[in-house]
Amino acid sequence: MGHWTETSIDSMSNTQKEIGVTTTQDSGSTSVYLGSKHESSIHDLSPDNGTSAVEPPLLWSKWRTYGREAFSEFFGTMILILFGDGVVAQVMLSHNQKGDYQSISWGWGLGVMLGVYVSGASGSHINPAVTLANCVFRKFPWRKFPIYAMAQLLGAMCGAAIVYGNYKSAIDVFEGGRDIRTVPGYSDTATAGIFCTYPADFMTKTGQFFSEFLASAILMFMIFALKDDGNLGAGPLTPLALFFVIFGIGACFGWETGYAVNLARDFGPRLTSYMLGYGHEVWAAGNYYFWVPMVAPFLGCTFGGWIYDVFLYTGQDSPINTPWMGLKRLLGPLNKKGVMSSSPV
Structure with missing residues (x-):
């Protein structure tokens, strides 16, 4: 390894900049740092005809930094x-x-586990209902909710389009023609169920809603349990534990409605299938079932998170563990006239 030499020059101006030069003999490269008395930043320099200049940050690096969380949720949901x-x-x-x-x-368990690994930079939500529950119970910034939800939805649509492209020839054969695309309940060879969920024929609207609500509540309850270091917690094994959670929900509660438990997972591919030619039936099937996996997961995940925090969670970031079980935090302080003066939300 080469040795290091450093020279510092104090300027005579009020900026009081410090300049240090380091040289590595083995590599022949030079780096310089510029800063005030209290901070410095490092920039790599490339010799050019005996002169050196600080290279500006790459433009894409800036965009990636600004959009990394959205990209993370997009690709996690796509996986x-x-x-x-x-x-x-x-x-x-x-x-x-x-x-x-x-x-x-x-397969769905693997999809969740690998999606969580991909989206670690953003917190691995890959589900708008999970994002909502974190906003309500874990102080996740509300301003990020629409960004996360849109990224998740677009990622799901992209994933469904890729699956369709990969299996298009097989779909043609299964359906009986290149221009034939049908929906469960309207054909014995329907393939729309590849992309989104459709309920069993015997399910009532109440049964459909309760099935999705229950599965979503279990999901959020278990996510909070796995992330709770005050409990046993799963730590770095959380993705693997979530694999078994999703596998268990599918194996035990998934038959009746397909356990969507995720607006992005269901609505995104449903919209993609509609755009690919499956027709109006993607919305009408199951007595217009499509809205159930859009609404029930939000209510179910919020309820599951509430149940966990009321009976098991002791962290102070939850509104349940604040005065009036979060009502005071929600409403904000009142002024002397009894009118709400501000809100911390």
């Missing part, structure tokens, strides 16, 4: 759909020769 819709497509289009219902549970 979720690639594996989830992909396994449904393989099982269905192979006439169950390449797997069965349990294979679907495994």
